[in-house]
Amino acid sequence: MIYGPTLLFAIGEGAVIPLIPVIADRLGADVALAALVAAALVVGQLCGNIPAGWAVARFGERITMGVAGIVVLGGLIGIVFAASLAVFAAAVFLIGFCAAAFALARHSFMTTRVPLRFRARALSMLGGTFRAGMFVGPFISAALLGIFGDETASIVFFAVCQIAVILLVFLGPDPEKAVPVRATAGSRARSDAADDSGEPVTSAIPVHPRAGVFRTMWRFRGVLARLGLAAASLSAVRSARQVVLPLWGVSLGLDAGTIAVVVGVSGAIDFALFYASGQVMDRFGRLWAALPAMILMGAGFIALSFTHDLGSAAMWYAMFAAVLGVGNGLSSGILLTLGADIAPPTEPAAFLGSWRTLTDAGGAVAPLIVSALTAVASLSVGVGAMGAIAVLGAIGFIRWVPRYVPRTR
Numbered sequence: 001m002i003y004g005p006t007l008l009f010a011i012g013e014g015a016v017i018p019l020i021p022v023i024a025d026r027l028g029a030d031v032a033l034a035a036l037v038a039a040a041l042v043v044g045q046l047c048g049n050i051p052a053g054w055a056v057a058r059f060g061e062r063i064t065m066g067v068a069g070i071v072v073l074g075g076l077i078g079i080v081f082a083a084s085l086a087v088f089a090a091a092v093f094l095i096g097f098c099a100a101a102f103a104l105a106r107h108s109f110m111t112t113r114v115p116l117r118f119r120a121r122a123l124s125m126l127g128g129t130f131r132a133g134m135f136v137g138p139f140i141s142a143a144l145l146g147i148f149g150d151e152t153a154s155i156v157f158f159a160v161c162q163i164a165v166i167l168l169v170f171l172g173p174d175p176e177k178a179v180p181v182r183a184t185a186g187s188r189a190r191s192d193a194a195d196d197s198g199e200p201v202t203s204a205i206p207v208h209p210r211a212g213v214f215r216t217m218w219r220f221r222g223v224l225a226r227l228g229l230a231a232a233s234l235s236a237v238r239s240a241r242q243v244v245l246p247l248w249g250v251s252l253g254l255d256a257g258t259i260a261v262v263v264g265v266s267g268a269i270d271f272a273l274f275y276a277s278g279q280v281m282d283r284f285g286r287l288w289a290a291l292p293a294m295i296l297m298g299a300g301f302i303a304l305s306f307t308h309d310l311g312s313a314a315m316w317y318a319m320f321a322a323v324l325g326v327g328n329g330l331s332s333g334i335l336l337t338l339g340a341d342i343a344p345p346t347e348p349a350a351f352l353g354s355w356r357t358l359t360d361a362g363g364a365v366a367p368l369i370v371s372a373l374t375a376v377a378s379l380s381v382g383v384g385a386m387g388a389i390a391v392l393g394a395i396g397f398i399r400w401v402p403r404y405v406p407r408t409r
Contacts, residue, residue, distance in 0.1 A: 005065065005165045006106055007129045012161030013099065014137020015144070015154045016079075017041065020092055023151055027085050037089045039364075044096025045103075046360045052101035053216075053353020061105040062169055068101040069166040076159050080152060103130075104356055108349040111340035117282065119340055120289075124278025124333030131271050131332065216350040223342055224358060227400040231335050231355075232362030233393030234290070237297050238331065239363035240386040241266075241324050243370055244379075248304065251379050252313050262318050266325035273329025280330070281337055286405050290334050290397045296327030298390030305384035335359050341405045 020041065024034040055064045071094065078091030106126060114122045144153040217224065245266060249259035280289045300323040307316035339355040340348070366386065373382035 002106075002110075003125060003129050005168050006102075006126060007133055008161045008165050008168075009069075009099070009102055010130045010133020011137045011140065012133075012158035013095070014134040015141035016076075016095075016137075016158045017134075018138050018141060019151045019154055023079065023082075024085060024088060027082065027088055029085055033085070037085060037092060040089045040093040041096040041099075042360070042364050044093040044098075045100040046096075046357060046364055047093075048097035048100030049104060049357040049360060050353045051097075052104040053350045053356075055101060056105050056108050056349035056353075057347060061109045064101050064105040066166055066169040068098040068105070069162050069169065072098045072162050073159055076155055076162070080155055100356070100360075104349065104352055107336055107339065107352055107356070110336075111343050111348045111352065112345065114340075116341075120281030120286070120333060120337045121275065121278035123336040123340060124274055124281070127333040127336055128271070128274035131274055135267060135271050216344075217354045220342075220351055220354070223400075223404050224354060226396070227338065227342065227404050228355060228358045230393050230396030230400060231338055231359050233389050233396065234294060234331060235335060235359040235362035236366035236369075237294070237301070237386055237390045237393065238328055239366040240301070240370055240383075241297070241328060243367045244301070244304075244383055244386065245321050245324070247370075247374075247379060248308075248317055248383070251308065252317060254314060254317075258314075262321045265318075266321040266328075269322055269325035270329040270332075273326065274332035277330050277332040277334065278337075281334070286334065286338060286341070287397060287401050289330055290338075290401065291394055293327045293331035293334065294390050294394035294397065296330065297324055298387045298394065300324045300327060301383050301387030301390060303387075305380040305387065308380050338401075338405065 017038075020038045021034040024037040029037060052064065052068075055067075059067075075091045075094035075098065078087060078094070082088035082091060107123075110119075110123055110126060140157065141154040144157060145151070147153070245263050246259055249262060254262075277289045277293075300320045304316065304320040307313050307320070310316060339352050339359075343351045343355070366389075369385060369389075370379075370382040373385055
């Protein structure tokens with residue numbers, strides 16, 4: 001009941017995401033417009049975080065997840081019967097909007113109920129279920145396309161996954177009632193430090209239930225502007241990796257099969273390390289995972305930016321893709337864990353809505369930065385800039401994690 005609905009949702013979503021540009025092309029979109037329609041999923045998720053925070057605080061995790069699953073079914077019906085790009089883009093946006101509600105509801109549940117001593121492992125597992133779904137979903141979609149020869153089969157598969165999620169959420173045991181809310185002293189103390197005061201404080205600030213999303217954003221503007229920006233840089237670097245690796249392979253003149261193998265190996269390394277990240281964070285502290293991840297990805301991007309014109313460019317491409325996979329794998333669960341660490345312990349949903357909006361914005365902006373710098377200068381400059389952002393993010397983690405995040409020991 002904790003990880004099952006999340007895994008089902010992620011597998012279904014992973015099966016449909018690769019088909020969005022294909023369906024957009026069939027509806028008459030060119031390459032640029034198809035990319036814009038595909039981006040509607042990310043935009044929907046970005047726009048859905050703050051309303052999801054309000055919904056979870058008002059109605060609870062279970063109701064929010066169940067209603068989001070029902071609305072996703074409506075979005076899938078819109079995809080199947082869309083006769084125009086506008087309707088199709090609106091359906092994709094709706095699915096992204098509901099995905100934000102689904103993810104935030106589970107994040108809020110884990111924040112209030114998982115003890116601090118193994119919080120990072122639990123949230124790394126949660127992040128790992130999303131990664132597993134995105135890893136397995138496209139292969140299921142490929143198999144369904146091979147059998148039925150129609151994208152509708154993958155959309156129906158996502159709908160079946162959603163029906164299973166809805167049944168699990170509404171008819172299965174309610175985790176909110178079965179697992180008591182936990183509020184650790186460390187979390188309370190650090191929630192005070194996360195306020196906008198200039199110096200850390202030791203007394204607990206009263207947490208007023210349902211204070212409101214925007215009031216919560218203002219109250220915790222200090223930590224959002226400091227640690228939140230460092231977290232947004234990590235999200236940006238992660239997002240840039242997904243864009244840079246295929247583009248770099250194309251710029252080297254590699255064939256699609258070679259690029260797919262390199263990206264696939266990088267993704268497999270990433271997926272294999274998701275639980276190790278939680279172990280490191282729980283045993284040694286959050287910085288011991290965040291800092292190596294940012295340094296590896298920053299160094300990987302910067303080094304890759306100097307290899308484009310070398311004679312062995314393809315070899316360097318494969319090697320640094322693996323390095324980026326290791327760095328991304330070590331960062332699994334960090335954003336979820338940091339958000340849980342600094343959220344108000346009794347009513348975290350409104351804060352997590354702001355936190356996830358900030359981190360998702362970093363992920364949404366990164367491809368635009370790479371695209372703009374590539375157009376103005378070159379792809380190497382865009383890749384190097386993402387490495388510089390990773391270095392700045394690492395400095396931010398060094399500065400702000402010790403101040404705001406509770407020690408795990």
